[in-house]
Amino acid sequence: MRKEKRGHRSRGCRVAPSRLAICLALLGNLAWAAGQDDLGAVPFEQLVRREVVSGSQLARQISDSPAAVAIVTADDIRAYGYRTIAEVIGSMRGLYTTSDRRYEYMGGRGFGAPGDYTGRIMVLIDGYVTQDSLFNQAYIEESGLLDLALVERVEYVPGTGSVTYGNNAMLGIINIVTRKGGDFNTLQLSGEAGSHDSYRQRATFGKRLENGADILLSASSMQSQGQNLYFPAYDTPSNNHGWANGIDDERNKRFFGKFSYEGFTVEAGHVDRQKTVPTKPMKLAVFNTPFVIDDENSYLNASYEADLSLQLYSSSRFYLGRYAYDSRRTINDPAPDAQRKHRAEWWGVDQKFVGKWFANHAIMFGMEYRNDFRQYLSRSYFYPDGRIDSASGGKDAFSRNTASVYLADEFRIHERWRLNVGVRYDKPSDLDGNWSPRVALIYQPTFQTTLKASYSEAFRMPNADDRAFYRSEATPEYVAAKEFVVQHDLDRQKRITGSLYEYRRSKQQVSLDNLGNYAAIGNSLARGLELEFEARWDNGIRTRSSGAWQNSSDTNGRDAVNSPNVLGKFQISTPLPWDAVRAGLEAQYLGSRLTAERRRLGGVALANLTFSSERKWHGLSASFSIRNLFDRDYEVVSPFTWAPGTGIDALRMDGRTYWFQINYDL
């Protein structure tokens, strides 16, 4: 009988799809009427006899966002042997990373054009925005601020985030939450050895004190000799037959500290990475000569949060950041020693309140002030005798301060319906002010099911590098995003997530001619669908698989470069017999994609396998990873464009590699 009725209603929906909301409401009310009643009216004696189902055992999102959040936990990081944030991102639904043997760049949903420096997403560490203020680059490989042993979870919040974070949150937000000292409660020493003469060392001390104070300190380093690499594009006798020998080394040092007590937290991090770049990364560079880049990132973030009263929550934050870049390469010029030195420093304060004075509203409001007081870019060229070539080279110095206010309300219209409306206004010192709105409707027909529909707009101010390059043409770029999300817990241990999105970008820079003239008149469009299934079983098996189909065009209306139409991820981890070791198998499919020369690179499936100890034995734990298990030979899209037809538009990636790690808790 009920089935009949429901069938009739869904037919109604099909006749008039525009009445989607009404239909869903009807369906939902039906479900609600069948599944729930007013528990408050049930006598307690009867209530205690009712059966309950507990909430999902799967990881739950922390971010309060109307998006389909993807989560990777510390357990996943161990089980699948991730060593960088880039590897974590590569495992997530709809995302991929591209390496040019300098940096890893993140892509997804039509973003990720080569040379974009991972510049249109945000990577946050415990609420601190990590991008530098010169290139808006998020550092996600060995130049990233955190050692993954310190990461509790990584959340990917797809969709624009300008309503909360302002500038640059165009594609999405990667939210990294660090672990607490109490999670270690000891001094842990760790050592790793891997392919290409790579080594890692780490010492971490963590403790939770009797009075509730928590302290975490960590220092780590890595060194890698790298490989001799063959580049077919440079295979001439004068170029050592395409071989770049002994110039692929990398090293870094990292420091991290965090102290928290009674709502007060102060944390600081520092990373210094040197990488020798084996490619010929620019037209004038001489192949097979050392080109060393040095990226240094540091930050301090101090916050205090408190409930000022039962109805008013406050969070205050002060942050300080610094980025330094130095590079040295040999170029084909009378003054062949090319050096670059870029520096950026900034600080900011943010004061946020959440007022819950009204029963059905949670009103968030606040203000942020950010001062990018130093943005310095310099290029200089030296003759072999050490004299500077004063005719070429150049220096640019910028600064900017931005004042922002934001307001958002989560309005509980009904037990099952919520409306989330928010807006943020940013006023940079050198540009017009900008409004970033978001409106989202969230519907929970039952506690297992959530539907979310949202519309939002985000923007990206021209960064210092854009200002140096586009000069007076440097203007903000915009995106408007529509997203529809369904999340359903099949039971406590299984979840399906589906997401349908559309991103319309506007005011993108377009090259007008070959003389270096640009205008911000480009528009582009990306549409896609993402599906994910996640499950865990009582016997310890965990799995997650996802598929993403995306269709994105560039400013000319053609298929966008480095934007695969299909992405697939599959992960399964299981305890092996005797429960001492866990095996984690991961497979990733990267669909075919276009290079800058509009050559199509074939799709590739890669597999990684990790064995990790399930529990500690006398304080010892270990893991062993194989990446690119089947030694697949594959190429990724490169950002290089100066020698069309030679094959420089693609870069060959590594074959099979191994890592072994051992940890000891003192």
Next chain:
Amino acid sequence: MRTLLLLFGFWISLAANAQVVSEHDMKAAYLYNFAHLFEWPESRRANFHICILGDEEVGAAMQDYGEKRVNGQRMVIARLNTTAPIRLCDILYVGAAEVINLPKIRSLLGGQPTLTVADRAPLQSVAVALALENKHLVFDVNLEQCERANLKPKQNVLGLARHVRKSFDSDTKSSAASR
């Protein structure tokens, strides 16, 4: 779009056929009932404060009781992020994420008439401890803690409890288990 709609219909019908109460909805209903099942000393406040700390879902479920009344006082639901204002709470629910802070919460409250209810916590540090047993939400009552907070449980609440820890007893004793 049609396929999607059908898919939603399918999911929703799946959910509708499961005649169940979620754990957090049940916890909220218990907290609402506790407001009636314990006696607080005379209060000068116009409102009755139920605070939720460290559990977003119970906090959200509790919102349904925001407009109700208890002994003439209006019920106010406060979803807290920190322990700063907990002395203003008549009932304080401590979710699993904050159980680690129970010693601090206990010392902050002192003899304050606040009914502390915690999820999967040791009974000695709270007045009421909730637990899941055979798909039922069960609770234990710590009379020593109630006495310290000057709260009087009504007789029927003790009858429905799984365990009752008597005042000044060193061990938890099973009371006349009701079920």
